[in-house]
Amino acid sequence: DAGVIQSPRHEVTEMGQEVTLRCKPISGHNSLFWYRQTMMRGLELLIYFNNNVPIDDSGMPEDRFSAKMPNASFSTLKIQPSEPRDSAVYFCASSPGVGGQPQHFGDGTRLSIL
């Protein structure tokens, strides 16, 4: 079975550029989560969706970050404009959408902003 698929695996770009991270959740999962992981702050929840609707975006750092889920099989996390402090590993996870179920993570996108 295919797990959560993220692309790209690595992204290096210059500050000020727009960055778009992509995620395909596990088929049939109704909840999707975006996380950011850094050495300084560990694993942080940025936003999560239920049935394609954003439920909690309180973890989104600032207006430069936006996330969309146009359908049940695709989500994007966009940073515009990007800054060096956005450098991190970004993970997408999905779960069946019922409480008390494990989230399944993709292998992440390692983002470096120069």
Next chain:
Amino acid sequence: GESVGLHLPTLSVQEGDNSIINCAYSNSASDYFIWYKQESGKGPQFIIDIRSNMDKRQGQRVTVLLNKTVKHLSLQIAATQPGDSAVYFCAEGAGGANNLFFGTGTRLTVIP
């Protein structure tokens, strides 16, 4: 000033020994707990979970213990192998909510 990263607790064990990784949680309302393993360059991988109506659950070579009285969770790995070397995270959820709250993690190193 100098930046300081998270200081992960570390645990080093000899291959073949048993490992115990501990986690404290603070939310009394949490009723779902889960352990993840994260290897370098990969996303967290689900290991085992437990609900608050249980105090022990066993998987293959792993056991999770839950002590709600002192809000403590532990992961026991039997006969630890080099492939078990990773960072282990506990996470908690509450009230049927989908989101989980993750701990800072413990780095397990297995010495051959």
